Amino acid sequence: MLKKTRGIVIHYTKYSETSIIAKIFTEEMGMKTYIINGVRSNKNGSKIALYQPLTLLDMVVYYKQNTSNIQRISEARCHVPFHNIPFDFQKSTIALFIAEVLSKALREEEENHLLFDFLLNALVWFDDTQKDFRAFHLQFLAKMPRFLGFDPQSADVMIAEVNNQRPVSFPSTKSTQIKQVINQLLSSNFEETIAIESATRSYVIDLLLEYYHLHIGGFGTLKSLTVLREMMD
Template structure:
């Protein structure tokens, strides 16, 4: 069956000499894997740029029930990027977000509300006037809501992440900034010192690993740390 849908690229792996297998989180079908033949060939009519992390696509796909791999009939950019591919910080952040998503959702996982949110925040990442330093933390906080394990407050969050710490004064500054972001994650006016941002990012990734059994080490974190 042929279906039209929008999609967000999660990642791809090389397959044979000129092909790839790409995971795409689609709005209508969930997370799907597609084989794209010959795309890495110099003569290919398709473009590898379509399949970079977080690319926003309009797709026409073949969707066979119970098939582990499907094929793409037509593809075009839904919203072309103007900044992400040309900005080290934005491209590094995109790589981080895509990797986190790849570790947080599973094959055939379908959530239109999460898709719509992700589409908006990817578009936001490509715009001026955002707080890039806070962006990865804001992304983790808001995405946890759609995945069903968002913390209600700073106390609850830090008790889960640091259960061995009984001192209520632990990381007071970190808790204050966390509370700010919990109320308005993408507020570009919230200023947080780089050292606190690093701690919050590490704690949020630990929080994800507590709630998601499949969540493992995020390899792109080191790149993001260097950028932060």
């Protein structure tokens, strides 16, 4: 049967000479895997741009219930085109980091409308904003767990949970500042500017990622983190 849904491309891998296999987080069915034929061919104009990480799509897909097999897309078009992320080095670096986080964090094969709306609205805001967005990825990391079922509620709760399993060390002189920043990240809107010193930012992202490691099995390391750190310093 055919089913309409919006989707967020998480990543794709090349498959054969002209095809790809894409992981897409859909609004109606959760995470799904699709094979898309011919998108790497220039014969009729390449459509590979539609499947770049974090692209927002309107799709009509072939849907088989209760199966995790690779499925197919009947139609796909851009839902909201990005005007800044692909052309702004800082934004594109943050976007690649977020896409990698999502590739490791999203395992659900069922709908999660609240999570989908959070992701879509956050990405649209990030692309549009002209404000200081250097804390966006930290706000994103702090806020997403509430939609995944492990909302930390406060910095003290997060730090206590992490230290029980995989302690993260930071200077005692930074402890209060780190807690204040995390509480701001948890409670603020994306529109609110959060000024964070470079050294503090490094400790905060390490703590947030350890929190993900604690709650998501096989979360692993992030290849994009090194580039992100260099860009943000």
